Structure formats: C-alpha cells, structure tokens
Amino acid sequence: MRYLSKHTFVIGSFMVLALFPLTASTYGMDLVSKVMIYAILALSLELLVGSTGLVCFGQAAFFGIGAYSVVLLSPMSQGASLLWSLPVAMLMAAAYALFVGALSLRTKGVYFIMVTLAFSQMAYYVVHDTDIGGGTDGIYLYFRPELPGIIDLDQPVQLYGLILGSLVLSFSWLALILRSRFGRALAGIHANEQRMRATGFSTYPYKLAAFVISGAIAGLSGFLFAVKDGFVNPEMLSWHLSGSLLVMIILGGLGHLRGAVIGAFAFTLLEEFFKSEAIFHTAAKHWHLGLGLSIILSVVLLPKGLVGIPEQLSNWVSGRKTTRATAGKQ
Amino acid sequence: MDLSIFLIQCLNALQYGLLLFLVAMGLTLIFGIMGVINLAHGSFYMAGAYMAYALAPVVESTVGGGFFSVIALGVVIAVLLGYFLEWAFFSFLYDREHLQQVLMTYGLILVFEELRSILVGDDVYGVQAPEWLSGTIALGDVMSYPHYRLFVSAVCLVLSLGLYLVLTRTRLGMMIRAGSSNREMVQSLGIDIKLLYRIVFAAGVAMAVFAGMIAAPISSVYPGMGNQVLIICFVVVVIGGIGSVQGAFLAALLIGVVDTFGKVLLPEFAGVLVYVLMAVILLWKPNGLFKAG
Amino acid sequence: MSSTDVLLSGQGISKQWGGLVAVDNVSIELQTNCIHALIGTNGAGKSTLIDMLSGELPASSGSISLQGRDISAWSQPKRARAGLGRSYQRNTLYPNCSVLENCRLAAQAQHQRPWAFWSNAQRCETSLSRARAAIEQTGLGDNIDSNAGLLSHGQKRQLEIAMCLATRPKILLLDEPLAGMGAEETDRMLALLAELKKKHAILLVEHDMDAVFRIADKITVMVNGQVIAVDSPDAIRNNSDVQAAYLGGH
Numbered sequence: 076m077r078y079l080s081k082h083t084f085v086i087g088s089f090m091v092l093a094l095f096p097l098t099a100s101t102y103g104m105d106l107v108s109k110v111m112i113y114a115i116l117a118l119s120l121e122l123l124v125g126s127t128g129l130v131c132f133g134q135a136a137f138f139g140i141g142a143y144s145v146v147l148l149s150p151m152s153q154g155a156s157l158l159w160s161l162p163v164a165m166l167m168a169a170a171y172a173l174f175v176g177a178l179s180l181r182t183k184g185v186y187f188i189m190v191t192l193a194f195s196q197m198a199y200y201v202v203h204d205t206d207i208g209g210g211t212d213g214i215y216l217y218f219r220p221e222l223p224g225i226i227d228l229d230q231p232v233q234l235y236g237l238i239l240g241s242l243v244l245s246f247s248w249l250a251l252i253l254r255s256r257f258g259r260a261l262a263g264i265h266a267n268e269q270r271m272r273a274t275g276f277s278t279y280p281y282k283l284a285a286f287v288i289s290g291a292i293a294g295l296s297g298f299l300f301a302v303k304d305g306f307v308n309p310e311m312l313s314w315h316l317s318g319s320l321l322v323m324i325i326l327g328g329l330g331h332l333r334g335a336v337i338g339a340f341a342f343t344l345l346e347e348f349f350k351s352e353a354i355f356h357t358a359a360k361h362w363h364l365g366l367g368l369s370i371i372l373s374v375v376l377l378p379k380g381l382v383g384i385p386e387q388l389s390n391w392v393s394g395r396k397t398t399r400a401t402a403g404k405q
Numbered sequence: 406m407d408l409s410i411f412l413i414q415c416l417n418a419l420q421y422g423l424l425l426f427l428v429a430m431g432l433t434l435i436f437g438i439m440g441v442i443n444l445a446h447g448s449f450y451m452a453g454a455y456m457a458y459a460l461a462p463v464v465e466s467t468v469g470g471g472f473f474s475v476i477a478l479g480v481v482i483a484v485l486l487g488y489f490l491e492w493a494f495f496s497f498l499y500d501r502e503h504l505q506q507v508l509m510t511y512g513l514i515l516v517f518e519e520l521r522s523i524l525v526g527d528d529v530y531g532v533q534a535p536e537w538l539s540g541t542i543a544l545g546d547v548m549s550y551p552h553y554r555l556f557v558s559a560v561c562l563v564l565s566l567g568l569y570l571v572l573t574r575t576r577l578g579m580m581i582r583a584g585s586s587n588r589e590m591v592q593s594l595g596i597d598i599k600l601l602y603r604i605v606f607a608a609g610v611a612m613a614v615f616a617g618m619i620a621a622p623i624s625s626v627y628p629g630m631g632n633q634v635l636i637i638c639f640v641v642v643v644i645g646g647i648g649s650v651q652g653a654f655l656a657a658l659l660i661g662v663v664d665t666f667g668k669v670l671l672p673e674f675a676g677v678l679v680y681v682l683m684a685v686i687l688l689w690k691p692n693g694l695f696k697a698g
Numbered sequence: 699m700s701s702t703d704v705l706l707s708g709q710g711i712s713k714q715w716g717g718l719v720a721v722d723n724v725s726i727e728l729q730t731n732c733i734h735a736l737i738g739t740n741g742a743g744k745s746t747l748i749d750m751l752s753g754e755l756p757a758s759s760g761s762i763s764l765q766g767r768d769i770s771a772w773s774q775p776k777r778a779r780a781g782l783g784r785s786y787q788r789n790t791l792y793p794n795c796s797v798l799e800n801c802r803l804a805a806q807a808q809h810q811r812p813w814a815f816w817s818n819a820q821r822c823e824t825s826l827s828r829a830r831a832a833i834e835q836t837g838l839g840d841n842i843d844s845n846a847g848l849l850s851h852g853q854k855r856q857l858e859i860a861m862c863l864a865t866r867p868k869i870l871l872l873d874e875p876l877a878g879m880g881a882e883e884t885d886r887m888l889a890l891l892a893e894l895k896k897k898h899a900i901l902l903v904e905h906d907m908d909a910v911f912r913i914a915d916k917i918t919v920m921v922n923g924q925v926i927a928v929d930s931p932d933a934i935r936n937n938s939d940v941q942a943a944y945l946g947g948h
Contacts, residue, residue, distance in 0.1 A: 130503060130504050130507065181687070181691035184503060185442045186642070186692075192639060193636065193683055196680060197677055200676035200680070204673055204676045254820070256806055256819045257812040259806065266792045267790055270790040273774060274775075276775055277776070361519045361523060364515065364523075370515070371516075374512070
C-alpha cells in the first residue's frame with residue numbers, strides 16, 4: 076500500500092508540474108522553474124547526505140561552477156550548442172568534485188564538513204576576487220544555448236520543459252542507481268563503513284564516485300539556472316546556499332529522494348513567506364530571523380522531515396512515539 | 406620588498422595568526438569536549454566587535470570608563486550569554502548527529518545576524534584603540550608599527566599560553582580533558598558534568614567575544630566578519646589536525662603568514678591562498694599536520 | 699589443497715602505541731580442519747592481533763601471508779576479497795534490513811559490478827544464491843525475511859557468521875561469536891563451527907572456556923601481548939604457566 080502511494084505521489088507531482096504552464100502566469104512559471112532547479116540541486120546533495128552519509132557543506136560550489144561554465148564558455152555573438160555546453164558544464168562541476176572529493180574523503184565526521192565548506196569557499200573567492208569570474212558584479216549570458224531548429228530556450232515553455240525534463244530524468248536516474256548494487260553499497264557504507272571494508276568493499280572509490288556524480292548533477296542545475304536567468308554572480312557559490320540546501324533535504328526528509336524535492340518546494344515557500352512585505356511590512360527586510368527560527372524548529376519538531384509527517388501523525392493518533400532519526404551517529 | 410616592510414608584514418602575520426588561534430581554540434574546545442560543532446561561534450566574535458562599538462558610549466557616560474572597561478563589561482556579558490545559551494539551546498545538541506547540530510547552529514547564525522541588524526544596524530563602524538596604545542614604534546627610518554597591534558599579539562599569546570597551562574597543568578584542565586573522552590567516568594568521580602560543560606561553553610564564548618572586541622580597532626566592525634572568521638577557523642582546525650592544540654597553533658600562524666603576505670604579493674588571489682594552502686597540506690598529510698595530543 | 703594446508707600465517711607480529719607494546723612478537727598459523735582458539739585475559743592483545751591479521755590495523759612489525767603470498771601491505775578490503783573473513787564481537791548487522799539483504803550485501807563484495815546502474819540489486823542472482831546458502835548453513839532459514847533488528851541475540855550472532863560466510867571466505871577470524879549466548883545457542887554454534895572447519899581455517903577468540911576446550915584443536919594463550927603457550931587443549935590444560943597466568947583466576 077505504502078509502496079503504491081509513494082510512487083503515485085511522485086508521478087502525480089510530476090504530472091501537475093507538467094500541466095502547470097497551462098494555467099500559470101510568467102511569475103508563477105519562473106518561480107516554479109527556480110524551485111525545480113533547486114530540487115535538482117537538492118537531489119544531488121541527497122545522494123551524498125541521505126544515501127551515503129557524507130554531509131557536504133559545499134554543494135553550492137558545484138552549482139556555481141556549472142553556471143559559470145555555460146556563461147564563460149559560450150561564444151560572444153551567438154548561443155552555444157546545447158549538445159556540448161550542457162555536458163561540459165556538468166563535466167566542469169564533476170571535475171571540481173573529483174578534486175574536492177579526493178582530498179576531503181580522507182577526513183571524517185565534522186572535519187569532512189569543514190573541509191567541504193572550505194573548498195567551496197575557495198571556488199567562491201576565485202570567482203569573487205579574480206578576473207576569471209568577472210568579480211562581484213557577475214556576468215551576463217547574452218545568448219541562451221540552443222539546438223537550432225529543435226530547441227529554442229528563449230521560449231519560456233521550452234525552457235520550463237527542459238528544466239522539468241531534467242528534474243524527472245535526474246530523479247529517475249538517481250532512483251535507479253540507488254536500488255542498484257552501487258546504491259546498496261553506498262547504503263552499507265552509510266550504515267557501517269567499517270563493516271563494509273571488513274566484507275571486502277573498498278569504500279573510498281565508492282564515496283568518490285558518489286561525490287563526482289553528485290557534483291555533475293549539481294552542475295546540471297547550475298547550467299539550468301544560468302540559462303534561465305541569463306546571469307551569474309559569485310553569490311551562487313556562497314555557503315548560505317550550501318546551508319539552505321542542507322535545510323531543504325532535512326526539511327523534506329533525509330533518506331528519500333522525494334524528500335529533496337518536497338524540501339526544495341517547502342523551503343522556497345518559507346523564504347518567500349518571510350520575505351513577503353504584504354505579510355510582514357517593514358519587518359520583511361529581517362526575513363532571516365523568521366527563517367532561522369523555522370530552521371531550528373523544523374530540526375526539533377520534524378525529525379523525519381515533511382516526508383515523515385504521515386507517520387508522525389498516525390503515531391500521534393495511536394499514541395506511539397516516533398523514533399528520532401538518529402540512524403548511524405557519527 | 407625592503408626590510409622594514411617585510412618586518413611589518415611579519416608582525417601583522419603574527420598578530421593575525423595569534424588572534425585566529427584564540428578564536429579557533431574556543432571552537433575546538435567546544436567541539437572537542439562537548440562534541441558540538443557550533444557554526445554560530447563566528448557570530449560571537451562579531452557580537453564582541455559590535456559590543457566594543459555599541460557599549461563604548463554607554464560605559465563612558467555611566468562610569469566614565471574607557472576601552473578596558475568596555476572589554477571587561479563585554480566579557481561579563483559574554484559569560485552570562487554563554488551560560489544562558491548553553492542551558493537554553495546547546496545542551497540539546499549534545500546527543501544529536503552532526504548534521505542536526507550544523508543546521509540548528511546555522512539557524513542560530515541567521516537569528517543572530519538579524520538581531521544584530523535590528524539592534525545595531527548593518528553599517529560598518531570603527532572603534533578607537535585606547536589613547537595610551539595609539540602610538541607607534543619606529544622601525545627603521547621611514548616605517549613605524551602601531552603599539553595596539555603589538556598589544557593584541559601580546560594579549561593573545563599570553564591568553565593562549567594561559568589556556569594551554571590550564572588545560573595541561575590544573576585539575577580543572579584535567580577534568581575538561583577527561584570529560585571529552587569519558588563522560589561517564591568523570592560523572593562517577595562526582596564531578597558535575599553539566600556544570601563543567603556550561604563552564605567550558607561560557608569560556609569558549611568569552612574567548613570569541615573577547616577576540617572580537619580587541620580585534621575591532623584593527624579590522625573595524627562589519628556584518629560579515631563573523632562568518633569570515635568562522636570559516637578560517639575551520640581551515641585552522643583542518644590544517645592543524647584533529648584535536649591537536651600544537652597543530653592549531655602552527656596552522657593559525659601559517660595562515661597568518663599566507664594571508665598577510667598573500668594580500669601584499671598577490672592581492673587578486675589573496676582570498677584563495679588560504680584554501681590552496683589547505684589543499685596542499687591535505688595532499689601531503691590527509692589528516693592534518695598533527696594527530697591529537 | 700591438502701586438508702592441513704596452512705592458509706594464514708602471521709610471523710613476528712607486533713603492535714606498539716608510542717611506548718606501549720600491545721602485541722609483542724606473536725606468530726600464529728591457521729589451517730583447514732583445525733579450529734585454532736586464541737585465549738587470554740582482557741587486554742592481552744587478542745583483539746589487536748585479529749585487527750592486524752584482518753588488516754584493520756597496520757602492524758608495527760612482522761609479516762602476514764595468505765596461502766604463501768605476503769599480504770602484510772594489503773588493505774582490509776583486499777584481504778577480505780582474497781578470502782579472509784572476520785566477524786565482530788559486537789553485532790555489526792544492518793538493523794533496518796532483512797536477514798537476506800544483510801547477507802546479500804555481504805555476498806555482493808565478491809560480485810560488486812558497481813557500473814551496472816540499471817540492474818536491481820535485489821535481483822542479483824549471484825549474491826542472492828550465496829546469501830541463501832550462507833543463511834541455510836547457519837540455520838537461519840526460517841528467519842530469512844525477518845528484520846535483522848528484531849532477531850534474538852543468539853540469532854543476531856548467527857547472522858554475524860552468516861554475513862561472514864556469504865563472502866565465501868577461506869579463513870574465518872571469529873571474535874567472540876558466543877558472546878551473550880545461552881547453552882542451547884552455544885551448542886548450535888559449536889556444531890556449526892565443527893561443520894565449518896572441514897572447509898575453512900578458523901581462528902576463534904573466546905572467553906567461554908568450556909566451549910573452547912570442547913571445540914578447539916589447538917590453543918594459543920596470550921598474556922600481556924605475548925604468546926606464552928601454543929599446544930593441544932589437553933596440554934594447555936596441564937600447562938602450569940597457563941594455569942598460573944590465566945586459567946586459575948578466570
């Protein structure tokens with residue numbers, strides 16, 4: 076029963092997203108596009124945190140590198156070909172993930188968290204301070220990538236379609252690899268890495284592979300974001316984004332792919348809520364306060380995230396206690 | 406680069422490194438003993454700096470005190486704040502996973518940032534060093550070096566030494582070190598572990614606040630200073646090695662050198678250099694320079 | 699391979715932590731058809747020795763060979779893939795999975811295929827069949843689909859062994875498999891070990907002296923990191939050094 080409802084929920088959501096443009100305003104489509112891109116980014120982080128137990132606090136770097144790649148590598152006078160600019164953006168992000176992963180996966184626990192944050196700051200300062208990144212003002216993408224005659228991303232519906240398609244593909248592919256032998260090995264490493272080593276799994280290559288895959292998918296989301304907005308700036312690599320992504324996946328529910336997607340939607344809604352001047356008037360400029368308190372509360376009150384609400388409710392109704400999500404304390 | 410400029414940069418590097426070590430020690434202490442990673446540690450540093458700015462007129466008009474009275478008041482507030490925060494918030498984090506600690510303290514950063522914004526605003530402020538430290542010492546014919554920076558270096562050095570002696574030579578230090586590795590044993594010896602943790606936490610907060618206060622005349626007071634120092638502290642801990650005090654000290658000085666000379670020699674890459682240093686060291690020693698102890 | 703080939707041999711193995719010597723110049727041999735028990739007081743260095751043999755801990759000095767090959771520099775996963783299996787004193791099972799999945803994942807170590815992202819792990823016949831064989835052998839067949847976290851303690855210890863067997867090892871390093879077991883469960887486990895020794899070389903670290911003397915073919919006694927005797931059970935029982943250092947006070 077629960078198996079069916081999980082799948083129906085996911086498929087149903089994708090269908091709703093597919094039909095959305097029929098009724099939506101440009102603002103609505105833009106907002107939903109943004110959320111879908113963050114959902115892809117959150118999915119990439121879920122692979123690391125929820126599935127493998129690697130708490131990476133530097134995901135924004137791979138996102139930003141994917142974004143900057145498409146802008147920096149596009150010709151000045153026309154749109155790049157979608158056929159190579161998309162894979163190249165993913166490749167650049169994956170390359171940085173390989174570098175960061177190779178150095179940081181030798182560390183464990185909190186140190187891993189710190190190292191990943193530090194490496195993402197390194198990328199941030201490269202685009203922020205040096206000429207490569209065009210500095211704090213950022214750079215514009217003058218022509219969107221295209222597939223002449225087939226795909227024209229200046230059409231909002233086509234762009235929306237590309238983003239939705241990327242989300243569905245990323246989700247499906249991640250679901251596939253998580254149930255494969257590779258994915259089961261990652262789950263084993265998450266649960267008890269030492270046991271996996273004693274059994275005969277060389278865990279470092281597995282973790283590095285997960286890291287690179289995660290980086291590539293994050294690069295994809297960065298590519299899409301740059302193409303959508305036509306503009307990139309260093310704040311795309313800020314650690315605030317990395318922090319927000321962690322909030323998204325824990326808010327949605329760790330250990331579940333749909334949790335990443337739900338979390339992206341919920342978090343963006345939360346942000347828009349606190350930023351809204353219609354509701355908070357002048358206090359809206361201090362929206363970080365409400366957001367910060369919400370983050371703290373959600374960690375305390377929703378141990379299994381939004382995905383766990385049905386279970387929490389049924390436990391509450393029947394008087395059972397929900398177990399705290401403390402699988403595998405580091 | 407002539408000799409006096411080189412000397413100035415060396416002194417700057419030393420001063421920055423020592424200040425960094427003080428802040429990093431507060432972070433490591435809290436993490437090493439209570440197992441809590443506190444992202445809001447940088448916020449305490451920022452709070453110290455803003456307190457140095459905001460409390461100065463208050464202290465001057467009420468008791469006529471100067472810089473050091475402000476610092477004393479700031480440290481007292483810090484200890485009380487630390488005590489309260491540990492009781493109200495951080496004690497809940499002890500048994501939680503690192504990810505949850507990261508998120509809750511990240512939420513705390515956001516809250517602190519906005520509280521500061523509401524109370525004091527978002528502007529950049531300057532803080533004056535006390536009169537008697539405002540002079541400079543001559544270095545060669547043309548160059549001179551501010552007394553205040555020498556003062557900061559000296560204070561940080563003395564405090565670091567004091568911290569080291571307390572940790573290694575006193576009963577309190579022994580209890581603290583034992584508490585980090587074996588909570589139950591310490592409790593069975595009749596020591597109140599909750600009180601111990603509260604003291605350690607308050608001390609960590611006080612160190613960060615104090616560092617922020619004395620740094621204020623040098624670095625000025627600006628909104629992003631807390632987050633900036635936090636991340637560099639992470640680099641100190643990573644380079645220095647897990648749980649190693651000597652490592653953290655060496656790392657802080659190394660970072661001081663790289664950052665200071667980087668700003669002078671390669672200004673465009675100055676921000677990146679510290680991380681490049683970290684990458685190089687991790688290539689050579691995957692777990693940092695030293696192991697614990 | 700004759701029935702008494704030496705499969706694993708450790709020569710002059712030592713482990714030092716700064717000034718402290720945890721294991722001092724220990725040599726040990728494991729052959730098929732021989733359950734080699736390792737006994738000693740707490741802190742004698744038994745767990746450290748097993749950790750070094752399995753590769754979890756690097757030895758300060760000494761060498762280890764597997765069927766004649768020097769594996770001293772091999773990582774733990776590499777040794778495990780070459781046929782060196784170990785079980786742990788505390789349960790290391792995955793509590794949220796079924797017994798079958800626990801063993802299947804272990805068996806997967808010998809048939810990893812990480813690039814095959816399209817294939818469902820739960821349909822991997824190789825790992826499934828090896829898992830089922832190991833589960834049958836350890837007598838957990840009735841619980842094959844039970845959640846591992848819900849098993850009784852004795853069953854969990856059996857699962858520990860099953861996970862080890864699922865990798866089809868040649869050598870079994872068993873760290874206190876009888877820990878916390880009742881009489882009936884102990885009998886079952888000993889019968890299993892007697893069956894297993896026919897095809898595996900077994901090192902058994904145990905505190906349960908009755909069980910050790912019932913099942914062991916050879917006993918090594920360690921005290922303070924050093925080997926004080928290696929002999930048959932009867933000889934060990936009558937060894938005055940051993941009695942003084944260990945058996946008397948236990």
